[in-house]
Amino acid sequence: MSFRIGYRTLKTAVGAGLAVAIAQWLQLDFYGSAAIITILCISVTRRDSLKVSWARIVSCMIGMAISGLLFEIMGYEPWTLAIIIVLFIPIVVMLKMNAGIATSSVIILHLYTVADMSVSLIINELLLIVIGVGVALLMNLYMPNSDKALRVYQKDIEEHFKTILHELSIYLRHGESKWEGSEISETVDLLQKGQSLAIRNIQNHILRYDDQYYYYFRMREKQFEILERLMPYVSQIHETVIQSETVADFLDELSNAVSPANRVPYFLERLRQMKDGFKEMPLPETREEFEIRSSLLYILHELEEYLQIKDRLWNHADKKKL
Structure with a gap:
């Protein structure tokens, strides 16, 4: 099997680098996560990319709301994290937003790591989501002519x-x-x-x-x-x-x-x-x-x-x- 770099690989690589560069320029915490979100959102087709991106945004919002509430009430403990995931995944699946589970898990772990639900942290996470999804959609504007x-x-x-x-x-x-x-x-x-x-x-x-x-x-x-x-x-x-x-x-x-x-x-x-x-x-x-x-x-x-x-x-x- 010959070594080959496809257009999707190139888009993913360029998108990941661009997302990290923007997140670093804005001095965001966990800036590497912007690249992860971009990689997850780049899809085979434009329509699929839009669908996946929407699912990730909605699921991230749900994940932040549930985890923010429970962490503040029950404390930033491993068992609290487990309860959050037990509640979060069925809700997202019920809403048919399964594609956003991985991205949301990254955001939830950020909240757990910082252990402080502040306005600056919420803004930080929202910007990471916007950058990651936005760069992925930008990369997916190019599709080879079939x-x-x-x-x-x-x-x-x-x-x-x-x-x-x-x-x-x-x-x-x-x-x-x-x-x-x-x-x-x-x-x-x-x-x-x-x-x-x-x-x-x-x-x-x-x-x-x-x-x-x-x-x-x-x-x-x-x-x-x-x-x-x-x-x-x-x-x-x-x-x-x-x-x-x-x-x-x-x-x-x-x-x-x-x-x-x-x-x-x-x-x-x-x-x-x-x-x-x-x-x-x-x-x-x-x-x-x-x-x-x-x-x-x-x-x-x-x-x-x-x-x-x-x-x-x-x-x-x-x-x-x-």
């Missing part, structure tokens, strides 16, 4: 879709194929990674809850499920009929047209023409021909759903002006 990586995932998925559709057409034409099917598992992996990155990209926008890549990967995932359903039916067709060639030609045309562009109306019309053409053909003469044509009709039905999925999700994306 568009390039998302476009790479999009391109790779489209190439895999083209291969799968083309190989299905080969099988319909010849009743066999030398294809090993590696694109199937690779597509699953690409879809998972692409969706994860798209969701993270959304989380880096405070007021945006979806985007075109989110809809794209969601669309491809549903289309891929249909392609997986098709495969057993295609593999059952060992002999070719006239209709097999027609469907194979359609699959090849569909393979060549795989892209984010929406050409659904054209292909839906082609499907309708094929179905009408099949109805006008003579009835099957053998049971085997009947089964083959039934499988082909099912394949056309699934391909129609494959196209309509794209049409529905892309129309939804257009309504949101993506």
Whole structure:
């Protein structure tokens, strides 16, 4: 494994140093804690950073209130500290502010160490919290642009879709194929990674809850499920009929047209023409021909759903002006 310093590590290091520098400049006690708060608040996404920072601020306020009250009433003793933690943690968990437990514990220990609940100490702790959280939010303003990586995932998925559709057409034409099917598992992996990155990209926008890549990967995932359903039916067709060639030609045309562009109306019309053409053909003469044509009709039905999925999700994306 190669040694690598990521952007998040650099942000954390710079943020920790900056937080300590500000706390020292203000001559705060326990100035090193500002760095700890900053490190804890730097997150993977901007939205998560805001959520975590808010949880830490609220939990610190609760921790200071509970500990200040009990230390003054019961004394600055280890058993008092234990009681404070027993009361504090369930309250924070109940309020769903679990992320602030570690930061609040640091503040509570400061109060215990000084053993004097004064106004200057409260101000000191509040400034440490503000500096730590503020610097973390400042560092999290920078997030790397994910568009390039998302476009790479999009391109790779489209190439895999083209291969799968083309190989299905080969099988319909010849009743066999030398294809090993590696694109199937690779597509699953690409879809998972692409969706994860798209969701993270959304989380880096405070007021945006979806985007075109989110809809794209969601669309491809549903289309891929249909392609997986098709495969057993295609593999059952060992002999070719006239209709097999027609469907194979359609699959090849569909393979060549795989892209984010929406050409659904054209292909839906082609499907309708094929179905009408099949109805006008003579009835099957053998049971085997009947089964083959039934499988082909099912394949056309699934391909129609494959196209309509794209049409529905892309129309939804257009309504949101993506």
